Amino acid sequence: MHKDNKKVTRAWAFYDWANSAYNLVITSTIFPAYYTVITSDKDSNTIDYVDFFGFKFINSALYSYALAFAFLVIALISPILSSIADSRGNKKTFMKIFTYMGAVACCGLYLFKGSNLELGIICMIFAAIGFWGSLVFYNAYLPEIASIEKQDSVSAKGFTYGYIGSIVLQIICFVFVFKPEWFGIVEDTMPFRLSFLLVGVWWIVFAQIPFKTLPDNPGKIKAAQGRIFADGFKELRKVWLIVKELRYLKLFLGAFFFYAMGVQTVMLVATIFGEKELELSTEKLIATILILQLVAIPGAMLMSYLSSKKFGNIPVLMGVVCIWILACLSAYFVKSEMEFYLLAAVIGLIMGGIQSLSRSTYSKIIPPNHPDQTSFFSFYDVTEKVALVIGMFSFAFIEEVSENMRNSVLVLAIFFILGLVFLTFVNSIAPQALKVQKQKA
Secondary structure, eight states: SSSHHHHHHHHHHHHHHHHHHHIIIIIIIIIHHHHHHHHHSSOSSSOEEEEEEEEEEEEHHHHHHHHHHHHHHHHHHHHHHHHHHHHOOOOOHHHHHHHHHHHHHHHHGGGGOOOHHHHHHHHHHHHHHHHHHHHHHHHTTTTHSSSSSEEEEEHHHHHHHHHHHHHHHHHOOOOOOOGGGGOOOOSSTTHHHHHHHHHHHHHHHHHHHHHHHSSSSSSOOOOOOOOOHHHHHHHHHHHHHHHOOOOOHHHHHHHHHHHHHHHHHHHHHHHHHHHOOOHHHHHHHHHHHHHHHHHHHHHHHHHHHIIIOOOOOOOHHHHHHHHHHHHHHHHOOOSHHHHHHHHHHHHHHHHHHHHHHHHHHHHHSSSSTTTHHHHHHHHHHHHHHHHHHHHHHHHHHHHHHHHHHHHHHHHHHHHHHHHHHHHHHHHHHHHHHHHHHHHHH
16 A cells, blocks of 8 residues: 555554543543542551452552553463454454453443452453553554654554543543533543543544445455464464564664563552552642653653654664663652652653654664565564563562562662663664664665
8 A cells, every 4th residue: 555645644643642531531540540449448557458359469569460460461472463364354353352451441441430459450451451442453564554754743643542532532521530520520430431431432432434435455365274373373473573683673672671660560559659668649649640741742852853863763762761770760769849850851852762763763673575574573562561561560569579569669779770681782783784674674
């Protein structure tokens, strides 16, 4: 298909508009704050434990374990599904399945009132699987709809759309949370639960834009013969054999593996950290995360400009990872509200940039015009999900052992340092590897 079609790239970016409401409301602001409040005994001098199917956990540790489990599921199934999507030409079908799964699970959180903890955790897990599972197929469209020179800007456009869309819905949710009396709402949990319901509806409605415009399979459709799962594993093995021969690609995936542990874990636990360690109110936390999202928009655009026009992808990534290391070390010592707000602003500036730039960098270095684009991106997504499993599990485990969340944050700095080491090796061979890619194109 013809690349750089404005209608197609705009429709692709609108999926970020649709699903980023989940990432902001469910993973970053309202749901984490709501979960912490309804599972807390309101006594700052005690540790908050919850009972989940007969097992006892620290409430925030259970939250981390549940997300780690969701990421493990995605890591196990996405290689098979993406390989099947490549061989069957039904990439968009899988994208739809995960979208509807995640959106319906968000709507299911409307029923979560605290006493039914198991239902809330299960819906949270399915929502995460739906969100991250759909991204496997969404990301795989990037190298097929955008030329190499446009991939940084198109990727940044997606994140920009996502931040704007999520902020719009977040403001709508604010009205319910902060002014429930305007709607005659008297039940304390209702404003929060309505927000979860709105996320699911928003996700489904706006996802129809990319579903209508994106082609079912931008690449070559192969004949659907043989056993579907056997074919999927065959496609995956073919891609793995290619990846093994590309040293630059392997090193980049190694770097991404380590710094992704830190990036996503910080984003997922930031609200709970502010709630438990600094005892910030729900209103202050939600407002802080909203500001963080606003700062992330120019951050993603700045990273795209610096990488495309000034320094190149890898040097910019190295600089951003250095800032992440300092941010984690600073978080260990944060004591006041103002310090938390300043740290959140810094993280917001680099949050969208590192995600957008990582995706476009990977898109540039995989073999161009290869028919198994989804399978290549499944390696990228599996790398991220396995990193998240380790990141979230280690964060929860360290907190349970030490009974101090600050120790968990400090360990995240180690992950970023390891990622920086890998990026240094990547940078040493980047010019040669990129030259090879251009010759092949």
